[in-house]
Amino acid sequence: MMKQRSRVQWLAEGDRNTSFFHARARERARTNKIVSLKKVDGSYVSSQSELEALAADFYTRLFAAQEQTTPELITQFVQPKVTITMNERLCAPVTDIEIKNALFMMQPNKSPGPDGFTAEFYIRHWSLFRNDICRAVRRFMEGGDMPEVVNRTFLVLIPKVKQPQDLSQYGPIALCNVLYKIVSKVLALRLRPVLEEIISEEQNAFVPGRLISDNVITAFECVHYLKKKKGKSGACAVKIDMAKAYDRVEWCYLREIMVKLGFAPG
């Protein structure tokens, strides 16, 4: 009930400069503030500089590739699925309209990346920037290099549990520059329509035209079956959770699998 009431208040007052907004902002700042963290050896650190060093060390290690990665173990079973027509469509030159769509689909007021420009800024001044943006995006797509500065990213730590104690209980959210996001979004939008045919039917997340609930229903059905099952040969269901799934994806593996699936190199 209280939640509903605050929701109503949010709709009514939004982010105008009211005491309600400031209370919300203060509350959020309080939950996100990192007071102290546990180190690997069990001791706690709480000074700002030590915290920074700890976080930097943790993520440098997490984002470092493991020593031995042998993608062949997996890729030998992958069947090519991308057809020539798909590749042609994926590699076609980028049009201005595509770029515009990608930009205008973004939430205008999301937190900006290191350069500090929000999507709103680009959208408002689209008529002014249009040519420059399109040229930059196209140059990158056609194999040109992307300046390192464009792809700089802030990692912001968002607590995943109520009272987090060590760094693994924070989720790192990346804040990218909008210019980079345009490029990435254009690619994502191109990839979207072909996913349906590439991704096997067991995977239900993110693929357009598939519903999460389908998987839930199937899983429920299976569990029901397991409960009812008679006979000697038992069966079991193993639920597996990947630890830090996104952060651990090895690049060489990703590349191998894309080649194996039949994406044109480049």
Place this chain on the structure above:
Amino acid sequence: MKCVETVSFSIRVNGHFSEFFRPSRGIRQGDPISSYLFLLCSEGLSSLLKYNGQQFLCRGIKVGMHAPWISHLLFADDCVIFTQASAIGATRLHAILEAYRQGSGQLVNKNKSAIFFSSKLP
């Protein structure tokens, strides 16, 4: 590919930003293309299970007489695998997951994983 490999990070701790550093693996949460790239990754696990499954895991389970065989279900990074409840099944599953870790870097979180057995099991 360059999108992923040209990243440099700076971490924010209480409003202060650290130095930029270059990672050598991982995709970013917050990058529009990440979720699709991750799908491509999990496609690897899927085919690993499918092609190994026929050889040595059992085919999974079948809900009804005419229902298709289901060996696993995926939802982004969550995964449910169906197999026979036996020591052989377990070791083989372990081998597959180990191969997946070596191949792709994905690590199973043993604390958050669970197992569910069918009834009438000895």
